[in-house]
Amino acid sequence: MTTIEPAHIVGTGGALGALLRYAVSEWIDTERFPAGTLIVNVVGSFVLAILTLTSASEQLLLLLGTGACGSFTTFSSFSYETIRLWESDDRTHAVLNAVGNLTGAGVAIGFAWILVHFVW
């Protein structure tokens, strides 16, 4: 059996994750609030937590964890969008966005932990 380069596995998952994020951003196109980024960050954190907590195989973690979930979720767009809200005098939404992403991801990881420990 030929071994696949880890970087190729990560890259393939990364392309998949970026395309899924693009699809979500095309689907949820709001000027007022960056809901698309919030959704991908919460969903991606949940899936990554499930993969990690169920001790998925190393190759699956590279493909779906580091690759797909890593690319599906984003910090740079989140930072940029938060700053844009803040400087357009929409400070309430800027703070809500910063806190919402963190809380959403935290709750998603907690939910994944409960699922893995009590339901699996």
Place this chain on the structure above:
Amino acid sequence: MSDEHFLIRLEPVVLVGIGGFAGSNLRYFVAGLLPGPPGTLVANAVGSFVLGFILYEAMYSGLLSSKTHWVAATGFLSSFTTYSTFALQTALVSAPILMLANVLANYALGFGAVLLGREFARIVEVQ
């Protein structure tokens, strides 16, 4: 937009896919050099700076309408940076003080990097 040739509609998809491949690969490389939360922090800060610079530059020069520009930037840089790994690494840290420190470091450097990118874009635009 439906009257566009399918190859034109396909262009952003191809760019996002290639950007996602390259961006995640570079993040994996950084994680190899700096394992754990520090590597994620570096990727998030650097990616936020470059994205901030590119998008403010595009805005100041009136090129924001160029969808290709935006897509290439978000395809590569949004894949280079990550929220899920940051969130999970924070959750798996044992001491609460380190959790707080990781959140504050990523948020402060991420937002600060976008503002720094904005300043660079202003300087470039003035010259």
